[in-house]
Amino acid sequence: MAARAGLTVDAVTTAAVDLADAVGFEQVTVSALARRLGVQPASLYSHVRGTDDLRTRISVRALEQLGDALALALAGRAGRDALEALVDAVRDYARRHPGRWQATQVPVDVAQAGDAGRRVSALMRGALHGYGLPPQEEVHAVRLLGSTVNGFVRIETSGGFDHSRPDAATSWRRMTAVLDSALRHWPDDDT
Amino acid sequence: MAARAGLTVDAVTTAAVDLADAVGFEQVTVSALARRLGVQPASLYSHVRGTDDLRTRISVRALEQLGDALALALAGRAGRDALEALVDAVRDYARRHPGRWQATQVPVDVAQAGDAGRRVSALMRGALHGYGLPPQEEVHAVRLLGSTVNGFVRIETSGGFDHSRPDAATSWRRMTAVLDSALRHWPDDDT
DNA sequence: CCTTTAGCCTACAGCCTGTAGACAGCCTGC
DNA sequence: GCAGGCTGTCTACAGGCTGTAGGCTAAAGG
Numbered sequence: 261m262a263a264r265a266g267l268t269v270d271a272v273t274t275a276a277v278d279l280a281d282a283v284g285f286e287q288v289t290v291s292a293l294a295r296r297l298g299v300q301p302a303s304l305y306s307h308v309r310g311t312d313d314l315r316t317r318i319s320v321r322a323l324e325q326l327g328d329a330l331a332l333a334l335a336g337r338a339g340r341d342a343l344e345a346l347v348d349a350v351r352d353y354a355r356r357h358p359g360r361w362q363a364t365q366v367p368v369d370v371a372q373a374g375d376a377g378r379r380v381s382a383l384m385r386g387a388l389h390g391y392g393l394p395p396q397e398e399v400h401a402v403r404l405l406g407s408t409v410n411g412f413v414r415i416e417t418s419g420g421f422d423h424s425r426p427d428a429a430t431s432w433r434r435m436t437a438v439l440d441s442a443l444r445h446w447p448d449d450d451t
Numbered sequence: 452m453a454a455r456a457g458l459t460v461d462a463v464t465t466a467a468v469d470l471a472d473a474v475g476f477e478q479v480t481v482s483a484l485a486r487r488l489g490v491q492p493a494s495l496y497s498h499v500r501g502t503d504d505l506r507t508r509i510s511v512r513a514l515e516q517l518g519d520a521l522a523l524a525l526a527g528r529a530g531r532d533a534l535e536a537l538v539d540a541v542r543d544y545a546r547r548h549p550g551r552w553q554a555t556q557v558p559v560d561v562a563q564a565g566d567a568g569r570r571v572s573a574l575m576r577g578a579l580h581g582y583g584l585p586p587q588e589e590v591h592a593v594r595l596l597g598s599t600v601n602g603f604v605r606i607e608t609s610g611g612f613d614h615s616r617p618d619a620a621t622s623w624r625r626m627t628a629v630l631d632s633a634l635r636h637w638p639d640d641d642t
Numbered sequence: 643c644c645t646t647t648a649g650c651c652t653a654c655a656g657c658c659t660g661t662a663g664a665c666a667g668c669c670t671g672c
Numbered sequence: 673g674c675a676g677g678c679t680g681t682c683t684a685c686a687g688g689c690t691g692t693a694g695g696c697t698a699a700a701g702g
Binding site: 286365366367397399400403404406407408409410411412414415418419420421424425426430431433434435437438439441442445446447449451 | 477556557558588590591594595597598599600601602603605606609610611612615616617621622624625626628629630632633636637638640642
């Protein structure tokens, strides 16, 4: 009756990540995961501390994977080429793995996800390097880029563009061009 | 024993909106609201259909209020002045009413929130009118602006800027300037 | 007054979380 | 080859939330 199902923290997390993509990050619960694994809910508490812990693990793994994807996309590129590769990689990741993307969007304890998060922002900073911005402006550019990509992908994945023309892909292409232009003609800070 | 508490759909929604700001949109439940109103959970089911309905009502009301705030901020302004008023109004609303802001960010049935949502995007479009963009580019500009403001506010309210320098307000000012510049020097579409 | 309406109640079924303790399969040492 | 310990999964349960059913009573209208 108690045949081993081969659960480990890692296997549980992997299954949770898949579940998040299948049903949405917010719908990941201990019970739902147990059903999918063919196991009683209580069994999972030996491996994760609870629903919150489960979700945190999904977030950390998703951030790591996003970092991998960005690193791969940026290898050997610079300037507008790098910018397009970066933003397209983020959008691709979000569209292909909606649950994981949602997971990267929830604030998570710095102690647990700090490294993965810092890696992503370092990669973004690297992608902008070819634009030759003044050093003190780089952080603003990273935030602009991060905010815009984040916001767009969020609106797109939640269907915000579904009922208006033209389609999201067209705006995405134009927005990338505008961002590239803005980075090349970065205005002085005359405060 | 059954003294009337004076509940109506409207009063319930107002209380729910306040609760959202106090504890976060995701934490709004029938039970939590009943506790706050000093009433049994079942009593609320005479006024709202359930937790989903409750949250939808919060979203609709928040979108309407956001529209009001934007309309007020934009009255009598144009160009960069209008742009700054617009983005500042959104950011202010989000900071002052975090729960309501979250509520505006969840996708909601078009039939229920369509008007309020359309009003917000119409106001944004109006704010950009002074920049004299080509008509077919306006939608892209609205989406760029919406995405950027959305993404920034989202990251800011979830504490994403808390552990890096300089502070969010500085980046916000710079980003507004960059957006203004991008709108004034909108690149041609050479696809 | 007295009836009707409508608001709030209690009770309950069902699901989810998280804890405690029982029990079975696997590994280790001998 | 086997005894004993460990580890993983189980059942059982307490507590909370959702949503339904049906009862009771305060207010409104004739």
